[in-house]
Structures are given as structure tokens and as C-alpha cells.
Amino acid sequence: MPRFMDVHHHMEGITPEALHEEHAKDLEHQQSEKGVRFIKAWADPKAGKVFCLSEGPDMNSVQRVHEKAGHRADEIYEVSIEEE
Amino acid sequence: MPRFMDVHHHMEGITPEALHEEHAKDLEHQQSEKGVRFIKAWADPKAGKVFCLSEGPDMNSVQRVHEKAGHRADEIYEVSIEEE
Numbered sequence: 259m260p261r262f263m264d265v266h267h268h269m270e271g272i273t274p275e276a277l278h279e280e281h282a283k284d285l286e287h288q289q290s291e292k293g294v295r296f297i298k299a300w301a302d303p304k305a306g307k308v309f310c311l312s313e314g315p316d317m318n319s320v321q322r323v324h325e326k327a328g329h330r331a332d333e334i335y336e337v338s339i340e341e342e
Numbered sequence: 343m344p345r346f347m348d349v350h351h352h353m354e355g356i357t358p359e360a361l362h363e364e365h366a367k368d369l370e371h372q373q374s375e376k377g378v379r380f381i382k383a384w385a386d387p388k389a390g391k392v393f394c395l396s397e398g399p400d401m402n403s404v405q406r407v408h409e410k411a412g413h414r415a416d417e418i419y420e421v422s423i424e425e426e
Contacts, residue, residue: 300421
């Protein structure tokens with residue numbers, strides 16, 4: 259299943275509790291999009307950036323989950339290469 | 343140890359082999375910066391973006407490793423909140 263990294267802007271001041279709540283909304287709504295699974299999220303509250311790693315059949319399915327959760331991603335990238 | 347997400351631009355066409363080589367250079371040079379550890383990297387060769395997750399004492403130490411490896415990051419964020 260393709261993997262995606264998305265970026266949310268204007269998230270200045272986001273708290274651990276708020277990230278937890280928003281991520282929980284993604285997990286709730288991902289059930290409506292076959293194959294979409296949110297894996298992890300990271301936030302920089304000073305710079306106002308949130309990064310989410312997910313997998314799904316395509317970019318639009320991932321974005322639809324974010325839209326249903328009320329926080330459309332500003333950028334989404336298909337990260338077809340992974341290294342660790 | 344703080345964690346960082348960095349973003350490299352202009353990486354259009356990067357191959358799995360090239361990402362592997364560049365990441366290996368980070369792993370080699372991280373030994374020169376106390377506490378820096380590169381954890382994972384993802385690439386979107388179409389959009390030309392590479393994302394790296396690392397940890398280290400501060401942002402400058404992480405950037406110095408990238409500089410020694412020959413690929414300075416265009417953006418670095420301290421991702422002080424993590425969720426899965």
C-alpha cells in the first residue's frame with residue numbers, strides 16, 4: 259500500500275492533547291476510506307507544522323479522511339521510498 | 343533527546359539507491375556530533391521531497407551532520423510532540 263507524508267501549516271501552539279485529539283479523529287474517520295491507515299504524527303508547535311505518515315490506496319483517500327476529520331492537509335507527498 | 347523532522351527540496355528523480363547512499367552518509371557523519379541519530383527517511387521522487395526523522399541535542403547538530411554528508415536540509419523542525 260502506498261505511503262504518504264502530509265504537512266499541516268498554521269498549527270502554532272498545538273498542544274500534545276490537541277494533537278492527540280486530531281489524530282484520534284483521523285483514526286475514527288479512516289474507517290470510511292478503504293485501506294487508509296494513519297501511522298504516526300509529529301508536531302512542531304513553535305513553527306506551527308504537523309507531519310502525518312499514513313498509508314492508503316491514493317492521495318485523495320488520505321485527504322478525504324483529513325477533510326472529514328476537519329483538518330485538510332496543506333501538502334501531501336507520496337513517499338514511495340523509505341530508508342532506515 | 344529532542345527529535346527533528348527535516349525536509350530537503352529539489353530531490354526530483356531520487357532513486358532508492360541514492361536515498362540509501364545519502365542516508366548512509368548521515369549515519370557515517372553522525373558519529374562526529376554527540377547524540378545525533380538519524381532514525382528514518384522518506385522520499386517522494388516525483389515532488390522532489392525528502393523527509394528525515396532524527397534526534398539530537400539541537401537543530402544545529404543535526405544540520406552539521408547533513409552538511410558534512412553534503413546535503414544541507416532546506417527546513418528543520420523540532421517535533422516536540424509525537425503521536426501514534
